[in-house]
Amino acid sequence: MQSLKDTIVVKGADEVLIFVWHDVLHNISKSKLTEQKARLEGLKADFDTLLKRHERLHGEIFNRTRLDLGGGKDHELSSEVLLEKSSLGNLNRALLEKQFDAARYAILSSSGELPPTLQGVWTGTWSPPWQSDYTQNGNVPSAVASMLMANMPECMQAYLDYIESLVPHFRENARILYGCRGIMMPSRTSAHGYNVHFNEEYIHLFWTPGAAWASHFFYDYYLYTGDREFLAERALPFMKESALFFEDFLYEGPDGRYVFNPSYSPENTPSNSDSQACINATMDIALVKELLTNLIAACEQLGVEQQGVSRWKKMLAKMPDYRINDDGTVAEWTTPKLVDNHRHRHISHLYALFDGLPQEIASNQKLRDAFKKVIEKRMGPRRSDGGGVMSFGLVQLGQAAASLGEADLACEVVDMLANVYWWPNMVSTHNPDSIFNVDICGGMPAVIIKMLVYSEQGKIALLPAVPKQWPSGTIEGILCRGQVEIKKLSWDDKRIAVTFVSQIPQNIEINLPGTFKQADITKSKADMVETLPKEGKCVVAVPPGRLVEINFLR
Numbered sequence: 012m013q014s015l016k017d018t019i020v021v022k023g024a025d026e027v028l029i030f031v032w033h034d035v036l037h038n039i040s041k042s043k044l045t046e047q048k049a050r051l052e053g054l055k056a057d058f059d060t061l062l063k064r065h066e067r068l069h070g071e072i073f074n075r076t077r078l079d080l081g082g083g084k085d086h087e088l089s090s091e092v093l094l095e096k097s098s099l100g101n102l103n104r105a106l107l108e109k110q111f112d113a114a115r116y117a118i119l120s121s122s123g124e125l126p127p128t129l130q131g132v133w134t135g136t137w138s139p140p141w142q143s144d145y146t147q148n149g150n151v152p153s154a155v156a157s158m159l160m161a162n163m164p165e166c167m168q169a170y171l172d173y174i175e176s177l178v179p180h181f182r183e184n185a186r187i188l189y190g191c192r193g194i195m196m197p198s199r200t201s202a203h204g205y206n207v208h209f210n211e212e213y214i215h216l217f218w219t220p221g222a223a224w225a226s227h228f229f230y231d232y233y234l235y236t237g238d239r240e241f242l243a244e245r246a247l248p249f250m251k252e253s254a255l256f257f258e259d260f261l262y263e264g265p266d267g268r269y270v271f272n273p274s275y276s277p278e279n280t281p282s283n284s285d286s287q288a289c290i291n292a293t294m295d296i297a298l299v300k301e302l303l304t305n306l307i308a309a310c311e312q313l314g315v316e317q318q319g320v321s322r323w324k325k326m327l328a329k330m331p332d333y334r335i336n337d338d339g340t341v342a343e344w345t346t347p348k349l350v351d352n353h354r355h356r357h358i359s360h361l362y363a364l365f366d367g368l369p370q371e372i373a374s375n376q377k378l379r380d381a382f383k384k385v386i387e388k389r390m391g392p393r394r395s396d397g398g399g400v401m402s403f404g405l406v407q408l409g410q411a412a413a414s415l416g417e418a419d420l421a422c423e424v425v426d427m428l429a430n431v432y433w434w435p436n437m438v439s440t441h442n443p444d445s446i447f448n449v450d451i452c453g454g455m456p457a458v459i460i461k462m463l464v465y466s467e468q469g470k471i472a473l474l475p476a477v478p479k480q481w482p483s484g485t486i487e488g489i490l491c492r493g494q495v496e497i498k499k500l501s502w503d504d505k506r507i508a509v510t511f512v513s514q515i516p517q518n519i520e521i522n523l524p525g526t527f528k529q530a531d532i533t534k535s536k537a538d539m540v541e542t543l544p545k546e547g548k549c550v551v552a553v554p555p556g557r558l559v560e561i562n563f564l565r
Contacts, residue, residue, distance in 0.1 A: 028058055033132050035124055037202075069119055075162040076488035078111045078459065080104040080481050091435040099397070102426045102480070110429055111459060113437040114452035115161055118154065121449060122166035125173050127154045129441075131449040140446050141199075145173075147221050148198040148277040149357060153403040153454035155228060156366070156410070159235045160460045162488045162496070167232055174225050175249065177204030181222060185256050188216060193255030196221030198277060214288050217275035219260060220298035222253040227366065230305040234468060234492040237514065243313055250306045251316075254323060257299055261326075268331045271295045274344075276359045281349040291345040293360035296331050300371075301363070303327045333378060340388055341381045353388045356401035361385060364411035367467070379415060386412050386420050398431030398443045405432075406454030413461035413476045416524075421462050422478035428455050464500065466491035472522040473500060473507060493517065498558065507563040510534070513553045523547040527563040534560035 021027055032047045054061065082105030085093060090109060097103035121131030129150055130143045145151050151170075158167040174196070181194035184206040188195065197206035198215040208215040229246040232238070261269040276292040303323045310316040334342040336351060343351050343360040363369050364382060372378050386408050393399035409424035431443045432451055439455075441448035462476040463486050471491055483503035490496055494514040501508045507523060518540055530542055530549050535557045541550040553559050 026058075028056055030054060030056075069116075072163055072165065073112075073116060073119055076115065076486075078108050078484075078486050080108060080484040082106075082108045089435075090437050094430075094433070094435055097430055099426060099430050102429055104481075107425070107429050107459075109437065110433055111456055113433075114439065114456050115157070115163070117439065117449050117452040118158065118166060119163060122158075122163075122169045124169065126151065126166070126170040127449050127453070129448050129450065131452075133447070135447070140441070140448075142201065144199050144201045146199050147196060147224070148215075148218060149359070149403050149407070150448070150450040152224060152228075152365075153406050153450040153457075154452065156406070156453045156457035157460060158453065159231060160464070160466075160490055161456050162490050164232070164236060164490070167228065171229060171232060171245070174229075175245065178249070178252070180204035182252075189219075189256075189260055191256050191259035193257070193259065194222045194249075194252045195219055195256055196225055212280075212287065213278055214273075214275060214286075215277075217273040217288055218277055219256070219271070219274070220295050220302075222249070222256065223298040223302040224362075226250045226253045226302050226305065230309060231366070231492070233309070235490050235494070237494040239313070242309055243315075247306075247309055247313065247315075250302065250309065251319070253302055254306055254326075257302075258322070258326070261299075261329075263329065267329065269326070269329045271299075271331075276343050277357050279343065279352055279355040279357055279359070281344060282352045283348075283350040289344050289346060289349060291331055293333060293341065293343055293345060294362045296333070296345065297360070297363040300327065300330050301369070303330075304369075333381075335377070335381045338384070338388075339381055340384045341378070354392045356399065356404040358385070358389055358404055358407040358411070361407060361411040364414040365407060366410065366414070367465075368414045382411065383415055383417060383420075386415075386417065390420065390423065393427065398427045400442055402428060402432045402439070402441055402448065402451040403454055406451060406458060409458035410454075410461065413458055413465070416476050418462065418476040418478040421458060421476045422480055425455070425458055425462075428458070460486070460489060464489050464491065464497060466493065466495070468493040469517060470520045470522070471495065471497075471511075473509060474502060474524050475522070477502070477524065493519070495519065505565055507565070508560070509563075510558060510560045511553075512556065512558055514555055516553065516555050518550055518552050520548060520550050521561070523563060525565075527565055529564040531562050531564075532559065533562055534558055537561075 030051045032051055034043055085105030093103050093106040097106045117131055118127055121127040128143045128145060129141055130139050134143050155170045177200060178194060181196050181204055184195040185191045185193050188206060198218050199208050206216055226249060229249050233242040233246050264270045272290045274289050274292040274295050275287060276294050280287045303326055307320050307323050310320050331345050334345040336342050341360060363372060389408055405424050405428055409421050412420035412424060432440050438447055439449060439451045440446055463474055465472040465475045485501045487499045496512050498510045526547050527544050532539060536554055537559045538552040539549060540552050
């Protein structure tokens with residue numbers, strides 16, 4: 012081996028083992044070079060030994076979840092061959108299963124003290140795209156989207172810890188930029204959380220609900236784990252400070268409804284404007300609605316903040332309504348003068364459907380249809396472009412389609428994600444065949460899982476958006492809200508079988524697509540409280556910590 016300036020030349024070697032230590036430098040005046048060298052020198056230079064060490068660290072977490080859609084013997088083929096066999100409209104199932112694993116592995120491997128940056132923990136250059144930072148207005152939420160449902164709550168802890176570490180900076184943003192109490196999380200963070208990204212085109216300082224989006228993950232961690240101490244000591248304080256900002260920031264318009272001004276729908280420009288600055292971006296409204304709704308629910312569960320609950324309920328009543336355009340789509344800006352730009356890569360105004368189906372939308376067919384039409388409109392340019400220009404925008408479309416139960420649209424999204432945004436070495440990209448990014452690695456599994464399992468506290472929907480292209484299959488190790496783990500879900504044209512464990516005694520409503528003929532509990536002492544075959548649902552009383560198996564005959 013010969014070192015030539017910044018180049019290492021290796022000759023006559025059959026194998027090369029390279030040690031790289033990735034660390035966080037919190038204090039730039041204190042070098043960690045000596046410490047890193049000592050750690051590297053302490054490692055045994057044997058690949059098999061190092062691999063076994065890695066397997067012990069990651070194997071247990073990675074192997075909790077498995078997906079089988081019938082890839083079969085194609086698993087024996089290389090990823091290069093699988094990509095050649097697969098095409099838009101003819102997605103190879105073995106390829107999809109491999110990508111499901113590769114995606115989860117990338118997120119697991121790049122989560123530790125910190126959550127994944129845009130490129131995880133890998134860049135290959137000193138000048139990575141967008142400085143390999145944390146882009147909070149879409150990329151990071153996509154990267155962490157499947158951490159809980161895919162049974163990796165340890166990874167979510169890294170995200171929560173990182174966000175909390177920046178709260179003092181968020182307070183300064185709120186105070187200095189808007190004279191408000193509470194916290195304001197910027198669109199991009201790195202070693203700090205100060206809001207400093209602004210230019211004439213991308214006016215990120217006007218994007219105010221970043222902390223509300225982070226609040227979703229704080230509250231969701233509680234819903235999945237049931238950790239009331241976490242809810243009281245970490246989630247609730249963060250959510251309260253997020254809401255406090257909007258208590259100062261919002262003001263009433265002539266109609267008595269709140270006005271978000273300034274506002275911003277990342278990173279889109281209305282078709283009839285040359286400025287991204289706006290009033291009442293739909294994303295802002297959806298995020299604050301969710302924040303207040305979850306905050307009220309959290310306080311009521313803990314029996315605290317009665318005055319706050321009353322105040323937040325009054326704020327909810329003053330939130331602007333969603334607006335429907337003349338073409339039948341939900342408007343990206345509720346300001347009537349602004350015209351939507353359906354070719355844009357972000358789909359921020361679908362936020363309400365990214366991880367659920369709010370009752371406000373579920374109970375309003377006209378609104379549901381309007382959200383669905385947005386997905387159809389935004390898929391048009393991507394179809395003509397062969398996949399579009401950004402993977403996490405597709406993830407957003409897939410999340411929304413799955414929430415609406417639109418199996419065909421969700422399947423088309425997964426088809427594009429699988430065929431267009433992966434290199435043969437199972438490395439994911441931001442654009443079609445361009446720019447390495449890992450946000451798809453969290454987002455793509457989230458879309459797939461949501462198509463197969465959706466959960467709320469006390470309610471689980473099985474196969475809510477399963478497409479005809481997946482007539483049978485199995486998924487294992489999925490976490491659900493309400494402290495439930497689905498050990499195994501299998502389906503074919505004759506039956507659906509689910510095995511799960513609840514950590515607490517509770518009644519769980521289970522919903523299926525369409526009707527079923529019979530439901531039988533074949534394991535545990537769970538009781539069938541209610542069976543409604545024609546409605547495709549039943550209610551089961553389950554004991555804590557006991558395996559429950561139910562077979563539904565179609």
